[in-house]
Amino acid sequence: MNSKVNFKKGDQVVVISGDDQGKKGKIVSIFPKKMQVIIEGVNFLKKHNKPTQKVPQGGIIKKEGALHISNIRLICNKCNKPTKIKRDSTKEGKRVRICKECGEIIDKV
Numbered sequence: 001m002n003s004k005v006n007f008k009k010g011d012q013v014v015v016i017s018g019d020d021q022g023k024k025g026k027i028v029s030i031f032p033k034k035m036q037v038i039i040e041g042v043n044f045l046k047k048h049n050k051p052t053q054k055v056p057q058g059g060i061i062k063k064e065g066a067l068h069i070s071n072i073r074l075i076c077n078k079c080n081k082p083t084k085i086k087r088d089s090t091k092e093g094k095r096v097r098i099c100k101e102c103g104e105i106i107d108k109v
């Protein structure tokens with residue numbers, strides 16, 4: 001199994017399963033070992049903070065939680081569809097990412 005993370009920071013992606021299905025956002029962090037990413041504005045987790053001297057009532061912090069890459073698809077910047085990514089190289093030997101939907105080169109790696 002190819003366990004490489006084909007996503008990059010700044011990629012526009014859509015969530016394809018779970019509570020946030022259909023939500024779109026930009027990748028802001030990648031954790032290659034866990035095969036997880038954090039997407040801006042998606043999968044908010046509420047974290048309850050214990051009361052402190054500064055904030056005696058405690059508080060709830062909303063923070064984006066990581067999503068496994070199997071739950072997201074890249075939005076192709078050529079055909080605008082959610083797609084899987086194929087890695088390939090051009091005749092010139094440049095590594096590129098290719099959209100599996102339309103076959104166009106998305107960008108150079």
Ligand SMILES: [Zn+2]
Pocket residue numbers: 076077078079080081083099100101102103104
């Ligand atoms: Zn495409």
